[in-house]
Amino acid sequence: MTEDGSTLRDRKIDDFFLFLDFDGTLVDLAPTPDGISVPDDLTDLLARLHRRLDGRIALVSGREVATLERFLPDFAGDLYGAHGAESRQSGRLTRHPLVGSAVVADVQAQARKAAAAIEGLTLETKDTGAVIHYRGVPHAEPEALTAAVRIAEAAEGMEMHRSKMAFEIRPADATKAGAVRTAMEGQPDHIRPVVIGDDVTDEEAMEAALERDGLCIRVGDGDTCAAYRLPDPAAVRQLLHGWVTEGAV
């Protein structure tokens, strides 16, 4: 139930600015970063929401903007990638100053070495850093953590962050909270940020949304500042479908 006693499904979405996480929120988690499958009807659902909300819909993800564009090439809203270290606003790409730096190159080289040293770890590089995934070898979590902390400590301006069965080394000042605040700048007071996400990095976005009377929904388990919870991405898509169908004119 929502604060006014209605269900989430019954909310009127006219004053929403929707901020949607990608992995674990719109699409199911998979064994590897490239192993996800994007539901056939997701593109259409997001396009309908984009029209319905006059463009007030953004993806706020740990994925790079280019990766989001690969998975959802027709998405017309703004994209905040690499946990806020990149953005595509009104088609204009902005990237963190550390992109292309020796610091990032060194992080990638060190992470590559660390991942190669432990069988079953998966390395994902981004132009903003690197991710060491241990989903395939959960017992290797402590060694992967030690390596990720060591790499981050040696990299000026970078930090280690935990995500689901992965450790990411990325720019310290990039956050999803920053992405939400940037997107909400200049929006009229009655526009309400709505954040839906499944991971710790989404909690930062939710806290930023709550500064503006936001509505937050946590997907799956885990501690949260969100007032509402949905079990999985299928339930998120069902909610979004209900919202856009109810609002259709």
Ligand SMILES: O=P(O)(O)OC[C@H]1O[C@H](O[C@H]2O[C@H](CO)[C@@H](O)[C@H](O)[C@H]2O)[C@H](O)[C@@H](O)[C@@H]1O
């Ligand atoms: O902010 P998100 O859109 O949720 O992205 C967070 C990270 O998602 C990806 O990793 C996660 O999903 C993988 C595919 O399902 C899974 O194999 C992995 O265990 C998860 O951590 C992505 O690979 C990362 O780059 C994102 O930061």
